[in-house]
Amino acid sequence: MTGSLNRSEMDNLTPYYRLLKSHHLFTGFSDKELQHLLAECHLKKLARDEWLFHQGDPAPAFYFVIDGSIKLFRTNRDGNEKIIEVINNHETFAEAIMFSGQHNYPVNAQALKASTLLAIACTRYIDCITRHPQQALALAARLSQRLHAKINEIETLSLKNATHRVVRFLINGITDNLSREPVVELEIPKRLVASRLSIQPETFSRILHHLADEKIIHIKGKLITILDLERLLHYE
Known part of the structure; x- marks a missing residue:
């Protein structure tokens, strides 16, 4: 329409x-x-x-x-x-x-x-x-931010393994939640997140479940609660 x-x-x-x-x-x-x-x-x-x-x-x-x-x-x-x-x-x-x-x-x-x-x-x-x-300067700043984000993404996808990509995705997705544990909300289906990270959906799910088994995160529907941010930051 x-x-x-x-x-x-x-x-x-x-x-x-x-x-x-x-x-x-x-x-x-x-x-x-x-x-x-x-x-x-x-x-x-x-x-x-x-x-x-x-x-x-x-x-x-x-x-x-x-x-x-x-x-x-x-x-x-x-x-x-x-x-x-x-x-x-x-x-x-x-x-x-x-x-x-x-x-x-x-x-x-x-x-x-x-x-x-x-x-x-x-x-x-x-x-x-x-x-x-x-306004041209504002637009240039916006495009520059996107360029740097893409450069960082290319580095992650080309140089880091699947586990590191998932960990970086979780860290970058943390929302402000000062009174409780940090939370990541999956706004798109897991298969699309996996595609964005250039990994298979089953690999993405396996890594999430492994982090949950390690008591680093807790998964409930679309919400992922970070139980131990320090361990996640240093997890490989």
């Missing part, structure tokens, strides 16, 4: 306007500029498992996730998926396409659950940052 925003929809987008205003890619825009940008956005609603775009599709826009979860992935000749990234609430993706010299999406995008997105025209955003150079 897609379409330009009419006046009624614009009125209903007040909370989304605030979300965009608080996001570092848009904070430097004036209220008027951001309203104009919103007026030219497209609202997209995706059902679970619905495709947003396929690898190779024309790339006129990048996206802001209002609500939901989007997986970015590639598929090899055997039909196996390789998860590149999972994008969640209030995050953006595909903005790098504006400066890559490419005109097509390099990955597939599919909703992991019902999702609502704003499609932001690349040409319109570039026009805005041309008038607001500070």
Whole structure:
């Protein structure tokens, strides 16, 4: 489902306007500029498992996730998926396409659950940052952060064994929980986490169960409680 925003929809987008205003890619825009940008956005609603775009599709826009979860992935000749990234609430993706010299999406995008997105025209955003150079710096910082994250991920996937990858995934996924043990919530199915870590699903499950047997973690559904963070930090 897609379409330009009419006046009624614009009125209903007040909370989304605030979300965009608080996001570092848009904070430097004036209220008027951001309203104009919103007026030219497209609202997209995706059902679970619905495709947003396929690898190779024309790339006129990048996206802001209002609500939901989007997986970015590639598929090899055997039909196996390789998860590149999972994008969640209030995050953006595909903005790098504006400066890559490419005109097509390099990955597939599919909703992991019902999702609502704003499609932001690349040409319109570039026009805005041309008038607001500070926003270009914010975008450069964002792309730099993603580049460093990918470099670290490549190092982990190429130089570390499966156990180390799982341990790093758990440590990086810890949420703030100062009053109790640290907790990691699996926001996507374990098979997709395994794909992201470039290991088999059964290997991922086996390592988790081994850590549980060692009383380092406790698994309950999608929640993984870190019982002994010190041991986990030094676990190989």
